[in-house]
Amino acid sequence: xxxxxxxxxxxxxxxxxxxxxxxxxxxxxxxxxxxxxxxxxxxxxxxxxxxxxxxxxxxxxxxxxxxxxxxxxxxxxxxxxxxxxxxxxxxxxxxxxxxxxxxxxxxxxxxxxxxxxxxxxxxxxxxxxxxxxxxxxxxxxxxxxxxxxxxxxxxxxxxxxxxxxxxxxxxxxxxxxxxxxxxxxxxxxxxxxxxxxxxxxxxxxxxxxxxxxxxxxxxxxxxxxxxxxxxxxxxxxxxxxxxxxxxxxxxxxxxxxx
Amino acid sequence: xxxxxxxxxxxxxxxxxxxxxxxxxxxxxxxxxxxxxxxxxxxxxxxxxxxxxxxxxxxxxxxxxxxxxxxxxxxxxxxxxxxxxxxxxxxxxxxxxxxxxxxxxxxxxxxxxxxxxxxxxxxxxxxxxxxxxxxxxxxxxxxxxxxxxxxxxxxxxxxxxxxxxxxxxxxxxxxxxxxxxxxxxxxxxxxxxxxxxxxxxxxxxxxxxxxxxxxxxxxxxxxxxxxxxxxxxxxxxxxxxxxxxxxxxxxxxxxxxxxxxxxxxxxxxxxxx
Numbered sequence: 001x002x003x004x005x006x007x008x009x010x011x012x013x014x015x016x017x018x019x020x021x022x023x024x025x026x027x028x029x030x031x032x033x034x035x036x037x038x039x040x041x042x043x044x045x046x047x048x049x050x051x052x053x054x055x056x057x058x059x060x061x062x063x064x065x066x067x068x069x070x071x072x073x074x075x076x077x078x079x080x081x082x083x084x085x086x087x088x089x090x091x092x093x094x095x096x097x098x099x100x101x102x103x104x105x106x107x108x109x110x111x112x113x114x115x116x117x118x119x120x121x122x123x124x125x126x127x128x129x130x131x132x133x134x135x136x137x138x139x140x141x142x143x144x145x146x147x148x149x150x151x152x153x154x155x156x157x158x159x160x161x162x163x164x165x166x167x168x169x170x171x172x173x174x175x176x177x178x179x180x181x182x183x184x185x186x187x188x189x190x191x192x193x194x195x196x197x198x199x200x201x202x203x204x205x206x207x208x209x210x211x212x213x214x215x216x217x218x219x220x221x222x223x224x225x226x227x228x229x230x231x232x233x234x235x236x237x238x239x240x241x242x243x244x245x246x247x248x249x250x251x252x253x254x255x256x257x258x
Numbered sequence: 259x260x261x262x263x264x265x266x267x268x269x270x271x272x273x274x275x276x277x278x279x280x281x282x283x284x285x286x287x288x289x290x291x292x293x294x295x296x297x298x299x300x301x302x303x304x305x306x307x308x309x310x311x312x313x314x315x316x317x318x319x320x321x322x323x324x325x326x327x328x329x330x331x332x333x334x335x336x337x338x339x340x341x342x343x344x345x346x347x348x349x350x351x352x353x354x355x356x357x358x359x360x361x362x363x364x365x366x367x368x369x370x371x372x373x374x375x376x377x378x379x380x381x382x383x384x385x386x387x388x389x390x391x392x393x394x395x396x397x398x399x400x401x402x403x404x405x406x407x408x409x410x411x412x413x414x415x416x417x418x419x420x421x422x423x424x425x426x427x428x429x430x431x432x433x434x435x436x437x438x439x440x441x442x443x444x445x446x447x448x449x450x451x452x453x454x455x456x457x458x459x460x461x462x463x464x465x466x467x468x469x470x471x472x473x474x475x476x477x478x479x480x481x482x483x484x485x486x487x488x489x490x491x492x493x494x495x496x497x498x499x500x501x502x503x504x505x506x507x508x509x510x511x512x513x514x515x516x517x518x519x520x521x522x523x524x525x526x527x528x529x530x531x
Contacts, residue, residue, distance in 0.1 A: 033476035093455065152326050158346040158373035171360045197391070248360045248401040 001008055044222035048207075058230070061204040064120055064192035064235075068127020069184040073177065076132045080139025081165070081173055090140070093167055101133050105191070109198045118199055127191030134184045135177055142176035143169050178246055182238055204230065274301025277457035278323060278425055282332035285318040292318045294483045295332070298476065303455035307468035309520060310478030311527035316461040320427045323459065324350055337424055349418030351431040355410060357402045363389065363413045364398035370421035388416040391450065408439040412446070419450065426451075428460040431445070432467070444471060444500040450496055465520060469512050470500045477519050480527035488519045 010119035018038045024036040048054040083090040108129060112122040146168060152170055177184075196205025204227055212221025278300040292315030300306045303412040321327040322334050334341040336348070351355075357366045364385055369380045389398055392412040402410055411432065418426065431447075432440040432513045446468050448471060451458065462468050468475045477488045477491055494508055503509050 006455040011318060103408075144282065145355075147356075149352050149354045149356045150358060152324075152344075153417075154348060155344045156324055156326075156346065156350045157367070157417070160373070163373055167358065171358070175360065194500060209405070248362075248405070 008082045025066040033215075034217060036221060040218050041221045041225065044218045045225055050225065055158045057203050057207055060120065061189075061192050061196065061230070064123040064127060064195070064203065065185070067120075067124045068191050069131055069188040071124065071129025072128040072188065073135045073184065075128070076135025077139045077170075077173060077177065079132075080136045080141075081143050081169055084140040084143025084173070085169065086131065097136075104131050105197075106194055109195055112195070113199050123195030123203070124198065126195040127188045130191045131184045134180050134187060138176040138180045139173040141174035146172045173224055175246065177251065178242065181242060182235070185234060185238060186231070189234065193227065223257045274304050276300070277302040277304075277337055278459065279335050280319070280323070280332070281334075283319070283322060283329045283506045285315060285322060285327065285332060288332040291330075292481060294485055295480070296484075296486055298486060300457045300459055302457055305458040306470060306471030307460065307475045308459070308461045308478060309463065309465055309468045309475060309516070310484065311480050311520075311524045312419055312459075312463055313521070313527060314478050314481035315321050316478060316484075317429050320350070320429050320459060320461055323425065324348055332398040333498060346421075347424045349421065349423035349426045350427070351411075351418050351428040352412055353430040353433055355402065355414075357410060357413055358419070359402050361401075362398065363394060363400050363402075363405065366402070366413055367416045367420055369417065374421065375445065384420060385416075388420045389413075392416045392446070407435055411435065411443055414449065415447065422454075424456065425456045426456055428458065431460070431461050432466070433462070440467075440524050441501050447471070448496075448498060448500065465513060465516060466504060467500075469494075469509060469516065470498065471502050473515055475512075477516060477523070480523040480530065484518040487523070488516075490519075 021030065022038050025032055025035065026257065105126060106221070107114060109122070109126050112125040116122040116125055151164070151168060159167065192203070193205040196203035198211045200206040200209075204223060208220055208223035208227075211217075211223060262402065276299045277525075278298070280296055280298040283296045284294045296319060298319075299304075308316055308319065321342065322329050323336070324347075325341045336345060336399060358369070361369075367385045367388055368381055371384060376384075380461055386395075386398070389395060392415055394409060394416070397405065397409065400409075402413070432443050435443060444467065460468070460471060472492050473488045475492060477487055477490075478484050479487045490512065492512060494503060494506065494512075
């Protein structure tokens with residue numbers, strides 16, 4: 001009963017806001033140029049969604065996100081486990097890592113475009129720089145916080161160094177990485193979109209940038225809605241993945257998406 | 259505080275060939291000396307209990323036998339071979355949870371055999387047999403967080419014993435369990451050990467547990483610079499029932515004698531705080 005009421009109120013609220021907006025536009029109170037009518041936006045979204053050419057853009061943004069996530073996570077885990085296991089190297093590299101991490105990633109986008117061109121890879125590179133540090137710090141933490149008793153026990157049971165990596169360190173790091181899964185996938189999306197927005201010939205970010213260039217507010221708003229749905233769908237998939245992957249843990253990590 | 263070095267040789271019961279020998283061992287962390295000049299011999303198949311006040315460096319002795327810590331002086335050997343690195347021919351029951359949380363009961367018990375390269379099928383048969391032995395049939399697919407404290411201890415026992423170690427080391431293995439579970443686990447442990455007698459070194463601060471389980475009880479002095487002060491043979495018949503044995507008059511006499519020796523040390527360790 002309570003749940004139904006909540007839903008009802010939510011729907012009413014949405015209807016009031018959108019209805020008021022639509023009314024404001026038709027009566028001329030709200031400037032159509034800056035705040036286009038909700039119905040026009042919906043129309044634009046529908047036109048895109050039924051157009052097969054639109055999915056090329058979705059596909060490109062999705063592949064940039066996935067590639068950025070996978071490459072960033074791979075490099076982050078490798079570096080995190082390595083530095084987690086050799087505190088001496090970690091101490092030496094510490095100021096460099098901090099300095100690189102301090103750079104706002106957006107300013108790197110022009111450099112990546114310069115190096116890698118306007119295509120897919122400059123966006124992937126931007127996503128990688130964002131994802132890498134999240135995974136890196138989590139993996140390092142995971143390795144450093146392995147319970148020493150568990151480690152001693154595993155060594156006594158006959159584990160060699162490679163066994164320890166495979167059965168103790170990587171799973172320990174993996175559990176931390178999974179708990180930051182949402183954060184890093186969120187970063188991968190952000191990297192891909194910003195990259196496209198700043199210079200590309202395809203992708204969801206490019207659609208928004210193009211609409212903006214044509215002073216087409218309807219297109220910008222429609223692009224934003226499409227993006228929101230895109231991220232929600234990814235979030236839903238992550239929910240399923242998370243539940244399957246961390247069966248051994250009593251509770252899933254409480255991390256919010258970026 | 260050096261008492262005129264009356265060197266106490268703690269020797270096993272007659273008739274048992276030595277399995278673990280600790281000779282003149284001193285364990286130190288920087289300038290802090292935890293135990294000094296400890297001499298102990300554990301016979302093959304002997305169950306040795308070590309009691310002492312908290313903080314007297316009991317655990318460092320076990321870690322020296324396991325090869326996890328290097329003695330500052332003296333040497334430890336297992337079955338005639340000197341301990342130089344982490345030992346794989348021992349089983350270690352830790353006080354804390356030492357199971358890998360991301361592996362099931364089955365996978366945890368399997369670890370020792372897997373690291374030794376035992377084929378998959380042989381491993382499966384052995385692991386299932388051991389899980390049944392410790393009363394966990396049907397729990398093989400559970401993760402540690404899905405098991406109770408007692409069940410996790412059982413998994414740890416199976417994990418430590420499946421490799422058929424020469425020596426079993428126990429560091430207050432049951433102290434985290436409630437009293438009933440503890441008695442149950444102690445009886446279980448005695449039953450498993452009785453089946454296949456191996457040398458055991460158990461550390462505890464619970465004197466009742468030390469006597470009820472052990473063949474011999476060694477008392478350590480208050481730390482730092484702890485050493486062995488006395489050794490008592492426990493001539494109680496086996497098989498024993500841990501909850502009933504405490505009513506045996508022989509048990510009570512032993513308890514009184516050992517407590518007389520231990521009490522002074524416990525008081526000293528409190529006084530020095």
